[in-house]
Amino acid sequence: MSENTTNTSSSSVSRSRWRLWEDRAEADEVTPKHPHRPFPGWLYAILFIVFDAVAVAALEVGVSTSSTRVQLSSPDVGFNFVTKLWSEGNAVVLLNVLLVGLLYLMLLMLFNRFWTASAVIVGVAIFVAAIEHFKIEIRYEAILPADLNFLGSNTGNMLTFIPAGAHVTILIALGVFAALLALILVLRHLDGRKGRMIRSGNIGLNLGTRLVLILLPILAFSLYCMQVSTTDSWANKFSHAMGDKPSMWDSVYDAQRNGPLVAFTRQLHPKVMNKPDNYSEETMKQVAARYKKAAAKINASRANDLNDSTVVYVLSESFSDPSRVPGLKVNKDSMPNIRKIKESTTSGLMLSSGYGGGTANLEYMGLTGLSMANFDSSLTSPYQQLVPSEHWTPTVNQLWGAPANSLGYHPYESSMYSRATNYKKFGFSHFYTLTGPDVIKYQDKIDESPYVSDKSTYDSALEGIKSGKTSKFIQIITMQNHMPYHEWYENNDFTAESTTGTPLEEDEKESIETYQKGASITDEATQEFLDELDKLDKPVTVVFYGDHLPGIYSSASQDDDNSLALHLTDYFIWSNKASGTQGNKTGGSAYSSPNFFVAQAADHMNAKVSPYLAFLTEMHAKVAAMEPPVVNKIQGWDRIPEGQSIYLDHAGNPMSEDDFDEATKQLLADYKLIQYDITAGKNYLKDTDFMTLP
Structure with a gap:
């Protein structure tokens, strides 16, 4: 067979x-x-x-x-x-x-x-x-x-x-x-x-x-x-x-x-950003070398070490100047103290990507020096979509060394934007909130307001600032002026009216007037906070900024021509007497965005920089502020709006990428390479001294 x-x-x-x-x-x-x-x-x-x-x-x-x-x-x-x-x-x-x-x-x-x-x-x-x-x-x-x-x-x-x-x-x-x-x-x-x-x-x-x-x-x-x-x-x-x-x-x-x-x-595979065509290990070595030279040049004329001082970031919830809102007339100044502080130190207006929301994105930019403008429009929340899965998360606070030197204060739930998880990953030893595990000490509220007052938040942070002999990085995120805004405060004599001929609706008027009172309370508490810091015998520098305008200006927001005005908040960089740099006013500070704050603080403090901070210094010299496209409505989380990112020059005028000179184009290309390597790439910079202070 x-x-x-x-x-x-x-x-x-x-x-x-x-x-x-x-x-x-x-x-x-x-x-x-x-x-x-x-x-x-x-x-x-x-x-x-x-x-x-x-x-x-x-x-x-x-x-x-x-x-x-x-x-x-x-x-x-x-x-x-x-x-x-x-x-x-x-x-x-x-x-x-x-x-x-x-x-x-x-x-x-x-x-x-x-x-x-x-x-x-x-x-x-x-x-x-x-x-x-x-x-x-x-x-x-x-x-x-x-x-x-x-x-x-x-x-x-x-x-x-x-x-x-x-x-x-x-x-x-x-x-x-x-x-x-x-x-x-x-x-x-x-x-x-x-x-x-x-x-x-x-x-x-x-x-x-x-x-x-x-x-x-x-x-x-x-x-x-x-x-x-x-x-x-x-x-x-x-x-x-x-x-x-x-x-x-x-x-x-x-x-x-x-x-x-x-x-x-939706969080499994977010599109972070496009891979630059020339991204490679060799390219990143060249970038690191380029800004190492830039850092050496900057440091030759600077005398101080950044981490010899305590640096305090204050993200003041929704803080901004109501008198700058188009078509709105207010009866008196709600921020006289901060206005005076701004006149005597490095200060200006901050371009915000949010309106009535998006706090964590501004916070992320301030802590990392990275810009939302470089991310894909699909990445709407780095804290949720990116940070939890990152293998390398270099942040500003890490310049102060051991986690014991990084403290965070936020008088609200620790889980918002997954902050408790992210702050631990950033290297904070303690993140004090209402819900713990580290519970913030002072939790007083004002009249009928449901939120912890800024004074209580400052008092809690002061204890951390004063404790120990080592310098620290302190992150404060306030909640006092968070929306909504009802008739919370007693004896509120602030008023607001429209100058457009169309009266404000009662709800809008009530919200604005309540917000004004809250902003004035923040103004007083901030001055008291700085006064306390001025009494200390150790150097302290404060970076104060409002994250976005409150989403209450429904009349002004109907006009797209008001977009820029509705995305500019107030910021200042201030140092106490012990720092030796009180009263410094650095150039090019009229406009900024939070990704540049750490570089500006180093400049204000006459402090030496790492190659990364040298890059941010050069980038800010060419582009004062940068954010993704904005909208005049409370930020949704479907997407960042389409269109060209917003770039401002030092006079606050919009700039087009097409009009950038070659040096600016090179800086922007390098920024995208740096940001891609840190967030979505192979972390080639991690093995260099790109993030290391001298």
């Missing part, structure tokens, strides 16, 4: 045995051993949707049942996650069902058993929901992509998500899963088919079909995850069309509002 004949005969026997096995299996479905008839296909389809919905519900319950106070209350959370489908036409719940369904289908084909896949998808959803619940209880933060590291070398850190008394939640979760598993087992018993999906007598066709039906949902889910964070991609448009409304300032609210899976996937 020939070899071919033998192979053919063996193949025929195999197919015959497979058909015999199939025939017996089908016969078993109707024999007394298996008296139940197989479920019809349409019933499987209904049950697929039911278990899919159960998994989505479990995930939503996980982020919505924490006893921790929701920071930004909204009817979008809780039960409305489902009801808004018919009340508002918002189909984000269906988007979550679709995404979970893709994973469910993949499991279905992997196991080729409906009931096994159903038990797994429901079990995993309940497990993840429990972890979400625990993490929110402890940190008020939803599960982020960076938490996937726990599945590797940091698995033990999963225990940090388990709070005291967790056994009750665990027992409830186990009870719910046991009940659902019992239901699944009963249905399996009633199903004569036992949930087997692909039953072809052809082994090759069976495996091939399953493989295709495994790969297709994996491909669809993967493509969605890769594209959903990229502005104008098909996944991004589809997600928004289904009702996804990114809420990047608060990961828990985002998960509650849009579903945990949707909120999670």
Whole structure:
């Protein structure tokens, strides 16, 4: 007998045995051993949707049942996650069902058993929901992509998500899963088919079909995850069309509002920025060498060391000058002290990327020296989309050495913008907030205001500034003037009126007048804070800036010609007597943006710089301020607006990239190389002395 004949005969026997096995299996479905008839296909389809919905519900319950106070209350959370489908036409719940369904289908084909896949998808959803619940209880933060590291070398850190008394939640979760598993087992018993999906007598066709039906949902889910964070991609448009409304300032609210899976996937693969064509290790070495020479030239004429002084950054919530708002007349000055301070020190106007929001982006730029103008429009919140997954996060405070020398103060919830996690990554030893784990000491409020006063925040920070003999970096983020603005203050004699001929609406008028009073209280508290610093016998320099205007000027914001005016806040750099640089006024300070503050502070302090600070010094000499395009509305989190970034010269006039001279074009190209290397590249600069002070 020939070899071919033998192979053919063996193949025929195999197919015959497979058909015999199939025939017996089908016969078993109707024999007394298996008296139940197989479920019809349409019933499987209904049950697929039911278990899919159960998994989505479990995930939503996980982020919505924490006893921790929701920071930004909204009817979008809780039960409305489902009801808004018919009340508002918002189909984000269906988007979550679709995404979970893709994973469910993949499991279905992997196991080729409906009931096994159903038990797994429901079990995993309940497990993840429990972890979400625990993490929110402890940190008020939803599960982020960076938490996937726990599945590797940091698995033990999963225990940090388990709070005291967790056994009750665990027992409830186990009870719910046991009940659902019992239901699944009963249905399996009633199903004569036992949930087997692909039953072809052809082994090759069976495996091939399953493989295709495994790969297709994996491909669809993967493509969605890769594209959903990229502005104008098909996944991004589809997600928004289904009702996804990114809420990047608060990961828990985002998960509650849009579903945990949707909120999670948008942070998996954000487009950070385009890779420069000439990016390479050799190019970055050249950049580092170029600004090492620039630093040496600058340092030749400077006498002080930057980190021999304590430097305090004060991000004053929504602080700005109401008298500069177009079409608005105020009855008196709400910032006389700060106006006087600005006249006697380095100061000017800061170009803000936000209006009524976006605080953390200005904060990020101030701490890193990087610019939002260089990022892709898809990257709307570095604190949420970028920092958690970064391997290298050089920040200003690290110039002061050990984490013990970096302290942060913010009289609000520590989880906003994932600050607690990010500040630890930045190298802060303590970040004092209302919710801890480091609790801010002074928490007084003014009259009916719901926010901690600036005076209390300053008093808390003063204790940190005074403690110990070493110099420190202090980060202060105030909350007193955060929106909304109602009639909070007693004896408020501030008034505002329109000069356009159209009177202000009552709500706008009330908000502006309340805000004016709050700004005047900030003005007085800031002067008192500086007076206290002036009494110290150790050098201290303060960088004070308003992050954005409050989003209350609805009349002025209707005119796009007012955009620049509505994105300029006040800033100053001040030093105490002990510093020896009090009263310094550096050139080119009339306009700035927060990415340049550290370089300006070094200039003001006559302090030596690193190659990085030398670069920022040269960049600021050519471009006074830079931000991405702006809009006259409270910042959303879908995207940074399209268009050319805003560049201002030192007279505050807009500049076009096309009109830059060659030196400016080179600096801007180098900026993009530096920023790409730090945030999205291979961190070639990390192995150089680019960030090192002399």
